[in-house]
Amino acid sequence: MLEISRLSKSFGGFRAVSDVSLTVEARQIAAVIGPNGAGKSTLFNLITGHLRPDSGKVMLGGRDITGAAPHRICRMGVGRSFQRTNIFAKLTVFENLQAAFIVHHRRGPNLWSRSDSLYRDETMELLRSIGLGGQEKTIAGTLSYGNQKQVELGLALASDPGVLLLDEPTAGMSSTETHETIALLERIAEERELTLLFTEHDMEVVFSIAQKIAVLHQGHIIAEGLPDTVRANDEVRRVYLGHGLTHQS
Ligand SMILES: Nc1ncnc2c1ncn2[C@@H]1O[C@H](COP(=O)(O)OP(=O)(O)O)[C@@H](O)[C@H]1O
Numbered sequence: 001m002l003e004i005s006r007l008s009k010s011f012g013g014f015r016a017v018s019d020v021s022l023t024v025e026a027r028q029i030a031a032v033i034g035p036n037g038a039g040k041s042t043l044f045n046l047i048t049g050h051l052r053p054d055s056g057k058v059m060l061g062g063r064d065i066t067g068a069a070p071h072r073i074c075r076m077g078v079g080r081s082f083q084r085t086n087i088f089a090k091l092t093v094f095e096n097l098q099a100a101f102i103v104h105h106r107r108g109p110n111l112w113s114r115s116d117s118l119y120r121d122e123t124m125e126l127l128r129s130i131g132l133g134g135q136e137k138t139i140a141g142t143l144s145y146g147n148q149k150q151v152e153l154g155l156a157l158a159s160d161p162g163v164l165l166l167d168e169p170t171a172g173m174s175s176t177e178t179h180e181t182i183a184l185l186e187r188i189a190e191e192r193e194l195t196l197l198f199t200e201h202d203m204e205v206v207f208s209i210a211q212k213i214a215v216l217h218q219g220h221i222i223a224e225g226l227p228d229t230v231r232a233n234d235e236v237r238r239v240y241l242g243h244g245l246t247h248q249s
């Protein structure tokens, strides 16, 4: 579904992503892990077109999408969420998700004209599916942090992606929120037959849902494969020494 080959990106003289290759199969849940600054967000930005690679290739379902504009890549079926929350804090939950549908379907020049009925059914359906049923009138900025991240997930889902990239979906969450988010992600991935690629610093999260793990360290992939294989890898253990990688989950 997603085939990344020999992708590199430098900032100034600094190689943030170096010769990274990675394949994610259709409907697979895959994780990219690695310490802060390893290059995870940069890698995601290269895949989604928010950054242009210096070299290398990104293939989506057999189609070369390397260097295409973010909105084109989104239209080709790659949704994403950002490491920082990206919602409209002053709009209601309903309006946030409705806006995402409107933008995706590009409803003409009067994009922001009010029309409560536009995509109403789709919006309500999405609202329920992300676990925010009953919250449609709540101002998004007043929601708990965990619920705001759910809205953000909804924004990414409004374009009905086949591949979803999530950059640290549980960052900053309480442990309860984290567990709820994992359950939600698993359910949505299953229901929508999604291919999921996510980055995460919480090892418990990673090992509880990822079917495949790639470990980035200083821009390089140092290990890749099944969770058990990665967990047993010596270099990975060295990088993560004292970071809980030995915990069984
Ligand atoms: N736009 C940028 N300009 C310069 N350096 C950057 C930029 N984006 C990321 N970096 C650097 O690239 C490295 C990888 O960053 P990032 O991809 O955000 O890592 P991660 O998401 O794994 O924490 C870091 O050293 C970071 O400082």
Ligand SMILES: [Mg+2]
Pocket (backbone or CB within 6 Å): 040, 041, 042, 083, 167
């Ligand atoms: Mg990051």
